[in-house]
Amino acid sequence: VKNLSLMCYVSVGSPSEPLIEFMINRGMEVIEEYEPLRYPNATKIFVNGVWVGVHQDPKDLVDHVLATRRKSYLQFEVSLVRDIRDREFKVFSDAGRVMRPVFTVHRKDDPLTGDIKGTLVLTKELVNKIAKEQSDPPDNPEEKIGWEGLVKAGAIEYLDAEEEETAMICMTPEDLDLHGQQKAGQAVEDDTLDDPNRRLKSKTNPITHMYSHCEIHPRTILGPCASIIPFPDLNPL
Numbered sequence: 001v002k003n004l005s006l007m008c009y010v011s012v013g014s015p016s017e018p019l020i021e022f023m024i025n026r027g028m029e030v031i032e033e034y035e036p037l038r039y040p041n042a043t044k045i046f047v048n049g050v051w052v053g054v055h056q057d058p059k060d061l062v063d064h065v066l067a068t069r070r071k072s073y074l075q076f077e078v079s080l081v082r083d084i085r086d087r088e089f090k091v092f093s094d095a096g097r098v099m100r101p102v103f104t105v106h107r108k109d110d111p112l113t114g115d116i117k118g119t120l121v122l123t124k125e126l127v128n129k130i131a132k133e134q135s136d137p138p139d140n141p142e143e144k145i146g147w148e149g150l151v152k153a154g155a156i157e158y159l160d161a162e163e164e165e166t167a168m169i170c171m172t173p174e175d176l177d178l179h180g181q182q183k184a185g186q187a188v189e190d191d192t193l194d195d196p197n198r199r200l201k202s203k204t205n206p207i208t209h210m211y212s213h214c215e216i217h218p219r220t221i222l223g224p225c226a227s228i229i230p231f232p233d234l235n236p237l
Contacts, residue, residue: 003223005100007216009158011077013095016047019065019078023091026064028053046090058082058089065091070104070121070154079163092162099158101151102169103214105176118180118210120173122155157213170211171218179211 024030028045030053042054045061055061062082068074077099079092104121115121129145138144150156159167170176219227226232 003225004098005223006220006227008098008100009077011093011095011097011099011160014075014078014093016091016093019074019091019093020047020052022068022074023053023055023061023065026055026061027057028055028061041087043087043089046088048092048094049090055089058087062089070157072152072154076151076158079160081162081166083166090162092160097160097162099160100220101156101158101216102167103173103216104154104157105170105211105213107210107212118176118183120155120176120214121153122150126150126153126155156216159213167213168208168211170214173214176211176214179208 020028023045029039029042031051034042034054039054039056042056043058044051045053045055062080065074065080069076069078069080075093077093077097079090079097079099081090081092082088083090106115106117106119106121109115109117126145126149130150133144133146145153147156151158170179215221222232
């Protein structure tokens with residue numbers, strides 16, 4: 001029996017032609033003009049399973065497409081999968097892909113905006129605005145942030161199974177903070193509380209380079225049926 005996870009979403013599909021045109025404008029060489037002997041190490045680019053071109057600087061292309069999606073210039077359900085080992089960049093915009101939302105994490109420092117690498121894109125200002133909307137709804141519905149506003153702000157992304165394989169997802173924001181302290185060389189305090197009902201903190205992995213996303217809540221990984229089972233991650237037999 002397969003159950004959909006909490007807050008999951010099934011993609012409805014979007015046209016792929018604007019995606020291809022966008023990548024051509026960012027230096028993608030179409031497959032008809034590709035010379036294998038001239039660029040033997042070029043990264044192949046696939047759109048919905050079709051090989052459409054190659055690119056010499058895949059990191060720059062992926063960063064551009066990812067930033068465009070987070071600014072809502074692309075559909076939020078477009079998936080970006082970069083396979084460094086096979087030198088492939090796969091883009092999916094077709095229908096029928098099961099996706100689920102996660103928090104996004106800054107991947108690099110930005111002095112202009114004050115973004116810090118390894119911190120959540122979701123800020124306290126956004127949270128306070130949403131909390132204020134609950135108690136005092138705005139007169140104009142278009143001014144309401146809500147869930148769609150978080151997606152448009154790039155604070156939440158939808159990942160499908162393909163993109164989730166290439167993402168490093170942290171369980172909680174607290175674990176993300178502990179990882180940042182560990183990377184900065186700060187001492188991490190041990191949990192010395194004697195409360196038997198406290199949630200056990202997962203140990204940080206010192207070899208983890210960085211996290212790209214963070215779970216909204218660990219329970220959203222499972223579906224409604226599995227969520228009511230005590231210790232569902234253990235074998236009952």
